[in-house]
Amino acid sequence: MNQQTQAMYDKMRAKLEKVVPDVELRIKAEIAVEINALKVERNAVILGHNYMEPALFYSIPDFAGDSLDLSRKAAQTDKDVIVFCGVKFMAETAKILNPTKTVLLPSDKAGCSLAAAITADDVRALKARFPGVPVVTYVNTYADVKAESDICCTSSNAKAVVESLHTDKVIFLPDEYLGGNVARDLGWKIIYPDIALTPAPLPITGEGGTLIGWKGRCEVHEKFTVNDIQTVRAQFPDVAVLSHPECSPEVTAASDFSGSTNAMIKYVKESHAPQYLVLTECAMGDNIAAANPEKDMLRLCMVRCPHMNTITMEDTLNALKFNRYEIDVPEEIRVRAARSVQRMIGIG
Numbered sequence: 001m002n003q004q005t006q007a008m009y010d011k012m013r014a015k016l017e018k019v020v021p022d023v024e025l026r027i028k029a030e031i032a033v034e035i036n037a038l039k040v041e042r043n044a045v046i047l048g049h050n051y052m053e054p055a056l057f058y059s060i061p062d063f064a065g066d067s068l069d070l071s072r073k074a075a076q077t078d079k080d081v082i083v084f085c086g087v088k089f090m091a092e093t094a095k096i097l098n099p100t101k102t103v104l105l106p107s108d109k110a111g112c113s114l115a116a117a118i119t120a121d122d123v124r125a126l127k128a129r130f131p132g133v134p135v136v137t138y139v140n141t142y143a144d145v146k147a148e149s150d151i152c153c154t155s156s157n158a159k160a161v162v163e164s165l166h167t168d169k170v171i172f173l174p175d176e177y178l179g180g181n182v183a184r185d186l187g188w189k190i191i192y193p194d195i196a197l198t199p200a201p202l203p204i205t206g207e208g209g210t211l212i213g214w215k216g217r218c219e220v221h222e223k224f225t226v227n228d229i230q231t232v233r234a235q236f237p238d239v240a241v242l243s244h245p246e247c248s249p250e251v252t253a254a255s256d257f258s259g260s261t262n263a264m265i266k267y268v269k270e271s272h273a274p275q276y277l278v279l280t281e282c283a284m285g286d287n288i289a290a291a292n293p294e295k296d297m298l299r300l301c302m303v304r305c306p307h308m309n310t311i312t313m314e315d316t317l318n319a320l321k322f323n324r325y326e327i328d329v330p331e332e333i334r335v336r337a338a339r340s341v342q343r344m345i346g347i348g
């Protein structure tokens, strides 16, 4: 091991000794050194989502964080190349916000079940059924869907974005559960109209605020149940249960805290519970455990996001070596999508 690799190995080992086997750390330290050298050569910045596997998460990103955080970093960077260690909709958002940069996604298979759940045609059909009702779209969507929307949101600002519109009727896409959680927090109802039934405008009946939702789901977070929480609480009565707002409203209601990936990381760091159960993608559980070695993290790690999982350090190295996979967003779509994303960033 040369000096640089040894230094990288030592840095990774200090964090990951209890989380990643030593043999893997040695291999990954070598790759990390190669990536960092190419990063300098290509004047690149690496953004890593909180769901990246621990060895990657703790070695190569210049910035790690949740979707909102990383879109801000993507917008601000003056580097020539942005390598996005996340999924396609995140890399697209980087390109939308900073179009003159080369944006690379290390895998061409890093999709998202939520982003796949809705098309731009679906949004146009909804707008025709509910004329004049503003469209709030979760960032977990592709650029053409964002382009049809009035404003985007992430899991950390969804309620604030809806409130910023000062209206009591909002189309909220495409996550059934995030929509359900936001509606409950606002004291509104949520409806899921069957837009296939009629091409004509639909009336919204009843008093009070209404979210018009869509039945997309995150294939990871939909798997957690209230029964999971009850079973763990029966064994560990004082456990702090944290869940992502892409979990069902029943699961978030049964949790002690629900928030974005950054918010959950902060909660564990700043609180003192005898145990923690984090209901989200399981690599993040490892990353939190590594950052908080004195805390007792219970593992309910049955779900790794298959899309985030396609982003490896080997592929990140190849992304920089072979300039792949370059993200391109047609300018006419980009300009309209940028309006929705920038409006959201303005709200915070």
Ligand code: 13P
Pocket (backbone or CB within 6 Å): 050, 065, 066, 067, 068, 140, 154, 155, 156, 218, 244, 246, 259, 260, 261, 262
């Ligand atoms: P965050 O914005 O909370 O990081 O969530 C992104 C995501 O894809 C969750 O599944």
Ligand code: SF4
Pocket (backbone or CB within 6 Å): 087, 111, 112, 113, 114, 115, 140, 218, 219, 220, 221, 246, 281, 305, 306, 307, 308
């Ligand atoms: Fe999409 Fe869920 Fe994976 Fe996040 S965890 S990228 S929402 S499939």
